Structure formats: structure tokens, C-alpha cells
Amino acid sequence: MALRHAVLAALLDGELSGYELAKAFDVGVANFWYAQPQQLYAELTRLEKAGLVVGREVVQETRPTKRLFHVTDAGLAELEDFAAASAKPSFVRDDLLVKVRAADHVDTAVLIEQLTERAAFAQAKIDLFGKLLRSMRGDRTEDEFLRHGDRIGPYLTGLRGLSFEQGNRDWCARTITVLRERQTVRARH
Amino acid sequence: MALRHAVLAALLDGELSGYELAKAFDVGVANFWYAQPQQLYAELTRLEKAGLVVGREVVQETRPTKRLFHVTDAGLAELEDFAAASAKPSFVRDDLLVKVRAADHVDTAVLIEQLTERAAFAQAKIDLFGKLLRSMRGDRTEDEFLRHGDRIGPYLTGLRGLSFEQGNRDWCARTITVLRERQTVRARH
DNA sequence: CCATGCTACTCATAAACATGACTAGTCACA
């Protein structure tokens, strides 16, 4: 029951349709969760059955009818309970790290390729988070916003997402450098 | 098929029993994967059936007989293929981030408690990684080791684990500060 | 001398997560 709470948390600031939610999750909900649209629709159905969210139909003229969901009091209570329960330690699950761990036994060239790709991806995320954070805080400074703004939750998680991706980018760069250097050293023999 | 490759990568530098592997994974295999012993035993069985690892029985005098596993050529080939396949973007899946995302709607005190706990946990990991890295590079400097050492894979992933936990610790500290400040601001009203 | 904890596993089951395939109307663009 983990996606469940991620969905609840995402629905906190305003009504969303399953489709909109799916887009938010595709971006990665500030990088700490990822899910396919189908999973979200299924989760929303479960949440509604459990009375933690309610949906209302919105008939649109030109587009398909959609259902907007919001969190109920029961849903909020559930989140409170969840927040109070002890959290599992976080983990990164990352194919790329598995590959690098095997670096001494697999082809260096493909690793460098993938690290380059990942660095670019991380940079794109960094830019995205930068924009998101700026738009959340408006013209205030970060400190100002964090002190007096309302809805700082998404901002705080955004900060973690940003620094995570900076960490990814920098580590990729470093790793690429190391692997390249070793390639040239070997080439000299 | 993800744990599968994590296990293969972990077995690369030497034979391990399921039990030893489990301990390595409990530490978090340099933080990029986590699994229960049962999962690992099951995975080892599957890997052996697939011919990617082989185990040999080691009868011990005072302790239960164990089976040490090592990667076969087929396993290495599998890892090569895996390394060449495009990786999914990494993600953090973290209950704590979900909770902080809901920070504006849940009890601040419990959040601060959990963030404090996590910060301590992160610090413990940082110390652990520090030790691991030092012991891997011996008396060489990091640059020296990375240039000329053999088996730099685990070292490189260790670096990522280290910086990830530093990011966690720093973010927890920052978030705690922010939440505390807001508490006192509110208390004044 | 008994409780606790470590080594070393197995078995069964449950929960969570991921995927492919499908419907069906609208819109923009060439």
C-alpha cells in the first residue's frame, strides 16, 4: 500500500482526473514515484471504494467526460496515519548502478553511452525542477517562500528531486571521466 | 527481471553463499538495491536453473553446510546483454518524501521526528560507505585507485551511494529547519 | 542450563507493480 499514499498526497492540492494524475506521475511526481496510467486508474477505483477519495463527473462539450477526484476527510486521516507510521528506508533502484557495479566485467563503451544518456536526462530533469520550483515560489526568494508560503510540501520534495538529479548528473560525469581515462591507459599497452 | 541482474553483479567479485549475499543486500548493495533473504534464495535457484550461476556445496564442521555461488560464462554474457539494453530511468521510492509532500496537511511534529530518524540513518550509512570506500582503495588516493585499481565497479557505485545519503541527510536537515521555523511562526499567533 | 542470537536455509502465499491490447471522439496540420 504505497502507491496508494503517493496518489493521496498528489491529490491534496486540488482535484485531478485520472488522466491528469497520470501526467503528473509520468513526470515522476517530483521524482519520488513513478507509475503507469493503468495503475493509477486502478488505484483511484480502490481509493474511491475505500471512501478515501470521491470523484465527480465533469461532462465536457468537446472532450470525453472525465472524473475529478479529491481527498475526503477519511483520506486525510489515512494520510495522517501513514505519516505517523515508521517509514521504510528509501532506496534507489537503478539499472544503471547495477551495470556500473559490473563495470570491470562488461563493455566500457556501452556503459559510457548509457551514462551519457542518463546525464542528459538528469540535466533535463534539473531544468524542469528549476522551472517548477520557480513557478511555485513566484517572485519570492526561496527562504521567504518556505517561511511564509502555503503548500510548501511539493516545494520541499521538489528540492530533493532537484538535488537527486544533480547528484545523478555529477556522478555520471565523474564515472564517464574515470572509465574514459582507463580506456586510454589500456590503449597504451 | 531486475533483482536477477543485481544478484549477478553482486556475485561478480567472488563466491558468496545465499546467506552472505543476503547480508550484503541487507546493507543495501551500495544502496541501489534492497531485498529480503527469501527473495535472494529464490533468485539464486532460478539463476542456477538458468545456468547463469553455479553453486558448490561446502560442508562445514561446526556450522550448517552452505552453497557458494559464482557467475558462469553464460551469466557474464547475460550481464553484457543487460548492460547493453537501455536502462529505465532511476527513481527514488520513498515513503518519507510522500509524507513531506503532504506536509501542509499532516502533523508537523511526527514529520520532524521521522526526518530526524532518517537523517541519523543517513549519517550511519555515510560512515559505513566511508569505511567501505577506504578499505577498497587501501592506502591509495581515490584518483590513484580509480585510475589503476582493478574492480572499480563497486567503488563507483559506492560513491553514488555516499552522495545519495549525503543528499538525504542535508535535505532532512533543511526540511526540519523549515518545518520548525514555521511552527514557531504559527505559535506566535 | 536456559534464553537469545547467529548461521543457513525452505516453503507458501500475498501484495504490489507493470504491460499489452483496446475503445472512441477531437484537434491540428499538411
Next chain:
DNA sequence: TGTGACTAGTCATGTTTATGAGTAGCATGG
């Protein structure tokens, strides 16, 4: 006028990951 992309979903199935419970001998400490 047809091609592809976007909105807004559903259904079914498969894979992966997680958990609880159990076995069994040896070691350590009070």
C-alpha cells in the same frame, strides 16, 4: 482527407517483490 497526437479512460493478465512461518544445530553469556 487522412495521419498522427491528444484526451480519457477500461480490461485482463503477467511479473516482481514482499512477508510470515518454520527447521535445526551451534555459540555465547548470565
